[in-house]
Amino acid sequence: xxxxxxxxxxxxxxxxxxxxxxxxxxxxxxxxxxxxxxxxxxxxxxxxxxxxxxxxxxxxxxxxxxxxxxxxxxxxxxxxxxxxxxxxxxxxxxxxxxxxxxxxxxxxxxxxxxxxxxxxxxxxxxxxxxxxxxxxxxx
Amino acid sequence: xxxxxxxxxxxxxxxxxxxxxxxxxxxxxxxxxxxxxxxxxxxxxxxxxxxxxxxxxxxxxxxxxxxxxxxxxxxxxxxxxxxxxxxxxxxxxxxxxxxxxxxxxxxxxxxxxxxxxxxxxxxxxxxxxxxxxxxxxxxxxxxxxxxxxxxxxxxxxxxxxxxxxxxxxxxxxxxxxxxxxxxxxxxxxxxxxxxxxxxxxxxxxxxxxxxxxxxxxxxxxxxxxxxxxxxxxxxxxxxxxxxxxxxxxxxxxxxxxxx
Numbered sequence: 001x002x003x004x005x006x007x008x009x010x011x012x013x014x015x016x017x018x019x020x021x022x023x024x025x026x027x028x029x030x031x032x033x034x035x036x037x038x039x040x041x042x043x044x045x046x047x048x049x050x051x052x053x054x055x056x057x058x059x060x061x062x063x064x065x066x067x068x069x070x071x072x073x074x075x076x077x078x079x080x081x082x083x084x085x086x087x088x089x090x091x092x093x094x095x096x097x098x099x100x101x102x103x104x105x106x107x108x109x110x111x112x113x114x115x116x117x118x119x120x121x122x123x124x125x126x127x128x129x130x131x132x133x134x135x136x137x138x139x
Numbered sequence: 140x141x142x143x144x145x146x147x148x149x150x151x152x153x154x155x156x157x158x159x160x161x162x163x164x165x166x167x168x169x170x171x172x173x174x175x176x177x178x179x180x181x182x183x184x185x186x187x188x189x190x191x192x193x194x195x196x197x198x199x200x201x202x203x204x205x206x207x208x209x210x211x212x213x214x215x216x217x218x219x220x221x222x223x224x225x226x227x228x229x230x231x232x233x234x235x236x237x238x239x240x241x242x243x244x245x246x247x248x249x250x251x252x253x254x255x256x257x258x259x260x261x262x263x264x265x266x267x268x269x270x271x272x273x274x275x276x277x278x279x280x281x282x283x284x285x286x287x288x289x290x291x292x293x294x295x296x297x298x299x300x301x302x303x304x305x306x307x308x309x310x311x312x313x314x315x316x317x318x319x320x321x322x323x324x325x326x327x328x329x330x331x332x333x334x335x336x337x338x339x340x341x342x343x344x345x346x347x348x349x350x351x352x353x354x355x356x357x358x359x360x361x362x363x364x365x366x367x368x369x370x371x372x373x374x375x376x377x378x379x380x381x382x383x384x385x386x387x388x389x390x391x392x393x394x395x396x397x398x
């Protein structure tokens with residue numbers, strides 16, 4: 001399922017024949033996490049919350065994917081190294097907090113601008129956010 | 140240990156997978172899978188431990204990149220196997236109900252919408268086409284004239300400006316080409332979706348991405364799509380085109396997004 005330059009068709013029987021290469025994780029994340037039909041289940045998780053995390057993963061895994069293609073995946077089974085990955089979650093939280101701070105700081109000068117008229121230009125468009133995955137779609 | 144129900148995909152009732160077809164598959168918690176039936180539809184599910192998949196613990200897991208990657212791949216493997224066998228509507232990752240009865244209730248409550256979505260993707264496959272800007276022309280960067288010996292600073296600034304303009308022009312041209320590639324592929328597709336461009340670190344290529352599209356294409360048109368991609372690659376030598384798939388129709392499952 002990896003990118004290819006018009007190679008032979010993939011085997012039709014996915015069940016018994018594992019894909020020759022794992023799908024590129026960035027391609028996979030943007031589909032599995034961002035697409036698929038949205039149903040409001042009983043257990044709610046806001047996947048938007050993990051958006052930043054997936055960005056981090058996208059940066060991280062590209063090199064992982066490349067290494068894995070060469071058959072290098074020993075760190076996945078090394079508890080010492082896996083625990084290093086947990087730092088990523090902590091860093092992710094810090095990043096998110098930092099963004100919140102920056103966003104808060106960025107909106108303040110607008111309000112405090114001397115002589116600033118509340119015209120169209122200052123009434124800037126709301127930040128574009130994607131449709132919340134689970135809002136308003138009760139089953 | 141109590142369990143909750145993780146949903147993978149909805150399929151038409153007459154394509155409901157037999158237990159032996161699900162036998163070798165495992166879900167996000169390495170659990171065995173089964174199909175639940177509703178009127179005209181079936182949904183493939185697995186029972187996952189509540190201790191790991193209730194709101195709190197699940198959220199904690201999602202913060203763990205290793206766990207998340209593992210679960211995303213597991214979810215995808217199930218959906219991909221089902222999509223290889225017939226029309227399959229992938230559910231968004233982490234769709235969970237407290238029990239099977241609630242999941243079956245979904246099939247009744249959203250019957251019309253799910254049936255319509257299945258009809259839309261029937262006999263069609265999602266293909267990804269990405270375009271990268273390759274072989275940036277660098278020769279012209281030197282064509283800014285000989286440096287004026289008496290004004291090296293000015294010459295340097297002029298050269299830098301010319302380089303910047305050259306880069307901007309290259310990117311502008313590539314974006315235009317990407318739009319044209321997308322338009323031509325869209326002509327072969329029943330529906331299209333554009334994903335955000337991936338940063339170079341994520342794509343694993345050193346070249347900037349200029350197109351990240353998904354195309355819902357009739358099974359019968361697969362060859363036409365492949366030929367079109369090859370022809371477009373020939374016609375745009377400074378773009379590298381990458382075709383991925385077949386994908387389960389993730390990008391076309393949700394009516395709101397498939398538009």
